Amino acid sequence: MKILLLGAGGREHALAWKLAQSKQTEKIYVTSGANAGLLEVCEEIGIKALEGAKLAEFAKENKVGLVVIGPEAPLCAGVAEELRKSGLAVVGPDLKGSRLEGSKIFAKKFMRKYGIPTADFRIFSDPALAKDYVSSIGGRCVVKADGLAAGKGVFVCFSEKEALEAVKATLEDKEFGAAGSEILIEEFLEGEEASILALTDGKTIVPLESAQDHKRVFDNDRGPNTGGMGAYSPAPVVTEEILETVRRDILLPTLKGIREEGMDYRGVIYAGLMIGPKGVNVLEYNVRFGDPETQAVLPRLKNDLAEVFQAVEQGRLGDVRLEWDERAAVCVIMAAPGYPGKYPKGLPITGLEEARALPDTYVFQAGTVRSGGELLTNGGRVLGVTALGATIGEACRAAYEGVGKISFPDAHYRRDIAYRALKNRK
Numbered sequence: 150m151k152i153l154l155l156g157a158g159g160r161e162h163a164l165a166w167k168l169a170q171s172k173q174t175e176k177i178y179v180t181s182g183a184n185a186g187l188l189e190v191c192e193e194i195g196i197k198a199l200e201g202a203k204l205a206e207f208a209k210e211n212k213v214g215l216v217v218i219g220p221e222a223p224l225c226a227g228v229a230e231e232l233r234k235s236g237l238a239v240v241g242p243d244l245k246g247s248r249l250e251g252s253k254i255f256a257k258k259f260m261r262k263y264g265i266p267t268a269d270f271r272i273f274s275d276p277a278l279a280k281d282y283v284s285s286i287g288g289r290c291v292v293k294a295d296g297l298a299a300g301k302g303v304f305v306c307f308s309e310k311e312a313l314e315a316v317k318a319t320l321e322d323k324e325f326g327a328a329g330s331e332i333l334i335e336e337f338l339e340g341e342e343a344s345i346l347a348l349t350d351g352k353t354i355v356p357l358e359s360a361q362d363h364k365r366v367f368d369n370d371r372g373p374n375t376g377g378m379g380a381y382s383p384a385p386v387v388t389e390e391i392l393e394t395v396r397r398d399i400l401l402p403t404l405k406g407i408r409e410e411g412m413d414y415r416g417v418i419y420a421g422l423m424i425g426p427k428g429v430n431v432l433e434y435n436v437r438f439g440d441p442e443t444q445a446v447l448p449r450l451k452n453d454l455a456e457v458f459q460a461v462e463q464g465r466l467g468d469v470r471l472e473w474d475e476r477a478a479v480c481v482i483m484a485a486p487g488y489p490g491k492y493p494k495g496l497p498i499t500g501l502e503e504a505r506a507l508p509d510t511y512v513f514q515a516g517t518v519r520s521g522g523e524l525l526t527n528g529g530r531v532l533g534v535t536a537l538g539a540t541i542g543e544a545c546r547a548a549y550e551g552v553g554k555i556s557f558p559d560a561h562y563r564r565d566i567a568y569r570a571l572k573n574r575k
């Protein structure tokens with residue numbers, strides 16, 4: 150079977166790496182902009198992930214048996230739906246399903262309707278009303294732009310001043326354009342975060358192993374938010390008991406909502422959780438694999454991913470039993486100096502082969518390009534080094550051993566990935 154993969158980053162490299170191991174996979178095509186790691190396993194087709202009509206034409210002409218969509222942008226633009234309409238087999242939700250990520254207000258209303266636990270919220274489009282509300286609750290809250298904002302549209306506010314500034318940035322200064330013309334103001338929830346990714350074919354919903362990522366750029370969760378600086382799986386905060394709660398109170402009602410709303414949802418649903426004194430609450434949905442959670446979760450999956458995806462697409466997920474490597478996985482992201490702000494490109498990378506040669510160590514490329522014989526940086530997040538180990542501590546040591554083999558000028562990475570999991574264990 151020929152597969153077409155949409156996307157260009159680290160998550161997609163992990164997906165391609167796993168799909169390439171399947172006996173079913175004859176060839177993997179990938180959309181434009183693919184990093185050097187992807188190009189080792191895929192053939193680039195020179196069509197962008199958002200060009201639905203061209204992709205459909207290409208996929209039909211080349212007898213593509215399965216389309217896998219990595220990022221949210223094409224999903225929220227309706228590309229899955231468009232490809233399916235031309236008869237292709239696609240893993241990814243339709244436009245309506247993708248609204249669970251594309252509109253935070255839509256997602257909140259969905260959660261309220263189907264009784265899924267989530268922080269209390271109010272919706273505003275008038276800045277004066279939003280400011281009055283913020284002042285009335287004393288400032289501590291979370292302000293969220295409604296639409297896609299590349300992880301920058303959420304303001305966790307600790308004072309009235311911060312909350313008023315967040316309202317100004319979104320509703321008055323229009324920093325997120327139309328994505329911020331409506332906002333949510335949410336109750337602040339205490340606790341520890343974790344991610345549950347699940348597969349669904351619209352009939353069955355099956356959680357993958359838990360994971361947790363690190364969003365802040367510096368150690369001890371300081372500095373600005375990034376796309377993610379590392380991840381580990383499993384997340385010890387997700388105990389058997391919590392997983393049972395997640396299944397009963399979150400995943401099953403989510404599936405019920407998907408069905409009752411008439412979504413064609415065949416793909417991944419990701420619930421960002423806050424686990425704390427108020428129980429297990431959903432912070433947000435994503436409608437695709439997380440990056441870098443995928444780089445920590447997929448190396449633990451024993452199943453043939455191409456077969457699993459086919460089952461999702463054909464509505465046979467109920468027949469699939471996922472099997473997991475008992476070992477833990479830790480992924481450390483190596484980023485360009487300055488990321489998530491301005492950063493240079495074209496820095497030469499060395500030592501990748503040495504890292505890869507270590508046992509149970511995988512290097513997933515994110516922002517890389519090959520030029521001449523050389524591997525160069527080509528993005529903010531450059532590489533993700535994942536290692537497996539008997540415990541999270543061992544996986545962590547192994548991942549950092551891999552990181553230690555690789556260098557490029559002023560490479561930045563956090564030294565404390567998985568610290569929460571290690572602390573919990575003690």
Ligand SMILES: Nc1ncnc2c1ncn2[C@@H]1O[C@H](COP(=O)(O)OP(=O)(O)O)[C@@H](O)[C@H]1O
Pocket residue numbers: 268291299300301302303305335336337338339342421423432433
């Ligand atoms: N209600 C809330 N209470 C406390 N923290 C929150 C809340 N909502 C979001 N956050 C924090 O903000 C981060 C980003 O919010 P999220 O809803 O996941 O949006 P996005 O990932 O699209 O930026 C979360 O990972 C969490 O740390």
Ligand SMILES: [Mg+2]
Pocket residue numbers: 421433
């Ligand atoms: Mg999030």
